[in-house]
Amino acid sequence: MGTNAIAMLKNYIKIAWRNLWKNKVFSGINIVGLSVGMAACIIIMLFVKYEKSFDEFHTKNIYRLNEVQKFPGMNASQKVGLSMYPMGPTIKADFPEIKNFTRVNWKEKYQTTYQDKRVFLPQVFFVDSTFLKIFDFKLISGDPNTALEKPNTAIVTAETAKKLFGDADPMGKTITHYGGDTTLFTITGVMQNVPKNSQLQFDGLFNFRTIYQSWMGSWSGNWLDTYFEIDPKADIAALEKKFPAYLKKRMPNPENVKYYELFLLPLKDIHANAGDIGLDYLNFQKFDAKSTNLFAIIAIIVLVIACINFMNLSTARSAERAKEVGIRKSIGARRFQLSMQFLGETVLLSLIALVVALILVALALPYVNNLSQRELGGPLYHSVGFILAIIGGAMFVGLLSGIYPAVFLSSYKPVKVLKGSVETGKNKGNFRNVLVVGQFASAVFLMIATIFVVKQLRFMQQKDPGFDREQIVTIPLSGQVQKNYEAFKQRLLGNAMIQGVTGAQDQLGSHLDQSGVDFKYNSEPLKNLAVTRLIVDDNYLDVYKIKMAEGKNFSRNKASIGKEYIVNESLAKMLLKDYPNAKQSSLIGQYFGFDSVGTIVGIVKDFNFNSLHHKVETMFLSNHADWGISQVSVKINAGKAAEALAFIKVTWDNINPDFPFEYQFLDDHFNEVYRADTQVSKIVGILAGLAILISCLGLFGLASYSAEKRVKEIGVRKVLGASVQNIVVLLSTHFVKLVLVANLLAWPIAWYAMNKWLGRFAYRIDINWFTFVLVAMLSVSIALLTISFQAIKAAITNPVKSLRSE
Amino acid sequence: MIKITNLEKFYRTEEVETIALNKLSMEVKKGEFVAIMGPSGCGKSTLLNILGLLDDPDAGSYLFNDIEVADFNERKRADLRKHNIGFVFQSFNLIDELTVFENVELPLIYTGVAAADRVKKVEAVLDKMQIMHRRNHYPQQLSGGQQQRVAIARAVVNTPKIILADEPTGNLDSSNGNDVMELLTDLNEQGTTIIMVTHSEHDARYSHRIIRLLDGQTVVENIMI
Incomplete structure (x- = not known):
């Protein structure tokens, strides 16, 4: 019995292998699709595992x-x-x-x-x-x-x-x-x-x-x-x-x-x-589980899309396998044995795909590691458990995508198929349509999501934050160097390449500290407040081009240090909350600050000192440069960045020879602020691209199958006078309809999901219909391009040839 | 060996119900060679499919070696089929992806014959069908007559008790057709029961008895010889 089972298995593998080889296009589509889907899944799995491994080595509660x-x-x-x-x-x-x-x-x-x-x-x-x-x-x-x-x-x-x-x-x-x-x-x-x-x-x-x-x-x-x-x-x-x-x-x-x-x-x-x-400073590579889960879901969708290709192409080709089913059944094969045979084929195919996938993963990992700033291909990847898991996973994928074709093919009645009257039935075609619509709906959804995610990201990076961050270099100061701030500033200002130098205790784009301040409106009782503060040099607003709404800028004299305060509009509104009839300008000259000598001298327009995830909070600026400057901001001439930086370094080395010169462009700092968002948008974009690619591969296969199946019909139509265009339209219409239905299906879901996602940002783009229409046009064009290759090929074939082939 | 009584089979489409077999009764004894004839649509093939357990009747009794099989499920039918029945089709129905040897070997795999025995049996039957030299060829590389010889080899390799042949010479020229009929006659003489559906009076003459069907009923039974 054992040897017999082996013989049967050998027979299955033989048939499977020869079938794969005989239908190179279909096998190729399936293997490419599955392996890309698997590679995406494996990489995301590695990412998820890595994320889950954070802090797992601690044993205490x-x-x-x-x-x-x-x-x-x-x-x-x-x-x-x-x-x-x-x-x-x-x-x-x-x-x-x-x-x-x-x-x-x-x-x-x-x-x-x-x-x-x-x-x-x-x-x-x-x-x-x-x-x-x-x-x-x-x-x-x-x-x-x-x-x-x-x-x-x-x-x-x-x-x-x-x-x-x-x-x-x-x-x-x-x-x-x-x-x-x-x-x-x-x-x-x-x-x-x-x-x-x-x-x-x-x-x-x-x-x-x-x-x-x-x-x-x-x-x-x-x-x-x-x-x-x-x-x-x-x-x-x-x-x-x-x-x-x-x-x-x-x-x-x-x-x-x-x-x-x-x-x-x-x-x-x-x-x-x-x-x-x-203020979550000790949280290295903080990354929201929501995004991780999102990746996992999308990766699985991509894999399912690849599985659908498999089901569709297998059932579409079922007529070719029908005869074999009939013969095997008449010889005495049981339905179960036939199901096992077909499942064996899909498992074999998915194992081949796994090998390809592993190669793809190896090729992609350096890029992914760079993008995610993690080392995903570590010992985890080589662990026996992980290897068993992916082999098991690949076999599961094979079973999953094989189960429908197996059940479907093995159900053929030998009587019918051996007479040559295989019904590829309308119902099966419908099921295939449903799957294609499902595939494209997922792909369209991901396309829409990618566009909005990228647009939101670009919006955040390009929206005017209310201050000038172009060509500004920030240089951290600490300890001894703080004492040399004034000298450093004056030396820099002596060069024409430097347009402005100022300092503060914090860098914009980071969370700023809060501190307690007192406020007294006219003769009302004193109030204690705790709001965001920014300790700055007196020329800060000028260098950053932050606009005043009321009052005046800081005075440029030592005597006024620590006595002048400038609040933002949000804080002004908050301060006047209990005095609905008071004008904003009435705040000028009011008691405000760390001690009794301070007053409000001006109000600035709100600017986004934080990332655009957050609304502008209430804040004030104080000209306490004497408390120490920890960030120098240098505005340099555009086009002379390299020379300017070289000059700044020379100046630094001159004044602070013992400390290494470090700098960062403020723009880069903001890119870092949005790094997690950028990573999410890139990964979602890549996965969306893969989803579309795999869906199109499937469509290509189906189109070539349908063209093949209709060779005789096409021949007859051409003999009767149909033009190439007629034939192309004939073969394309059906698929275009499916893609349009997929769009209609994906739109409301995408609308809902994107609204929800954008809701997490205090400053967000609007959802516009144009994007949806654009994606529809794009998806139809891609689909048409995919189909037309096959359609045109079929349409330009000499009808005599196709009619004789029957 | 085979006894059917009042066998009925209907085909339903949305509008019409067609009667393929109408209370048909007949018997085939062990060792017989029976030809079934009749015009197109008289129910010949339906009958052959039911006899071969590829299809089930809607009513009536089918005794195979005195066992009632009319109500067998698919699995039981498959088991009975692989041990007892060999098929020969008009269109040969070889599996394109398998070689001659592998095609003939297939039934032995399904019935669980050990590998060494399989080689012996397949070689013996290929020898007998004079197709041994083509053992490693694929079906498309063979002529029609050769393909049918392979198909017969596959039908008999398990030494079934009965062979059901559905117009075995329909796709062959007369010379190749005669060869096939000679082969079937040989098998019959060695004890295999044969039931053959045919349009050809010439082929029918090789049988012991002709059953003529019309509209799903037996019209005449001619005893030959």
């Missing part, structure tokens, strides 16, 4: 503390990933289910020196000594339980150790940080490099107490992240319900309690499910 803030002076409440210094220890003290806590503050480009070697570490964390008891970052040397117990201790990653010490043993060595004041750190541990799929990315861990200053302990600022290890049995929702009472009990100023709500987020959810949380 870790949560991050987050806040919902609603300060007076803000239009809407905001969720932030930040918390206050005293929260960690007091929450641990008040709730027994909290097993441990650690706080993280971070510094970028942290300058460290060992002997004569100086290294700027891209990002370092200042943490409580419990950090390594909570997180599973592995030490190569040192004791994770005690390494950070004492002040002035530090753990460095292997990469950092290499940079600082070369091949020497780092343990016990002392490094120096020259900052505002000089700090020494003893290396007490060396850590493996942080895995790429960790939301926390750092080059070193430093003891928090080393930098502790008394102001930090107060309940006034949110400037760090707090993480808890919580008892796995704890009820998180119940715990969160107790936080308001906790705040009331602990916060020294009961007035402030109402501005805060606390909530917890599982560490493993932060990477993909914290889309609505702002």
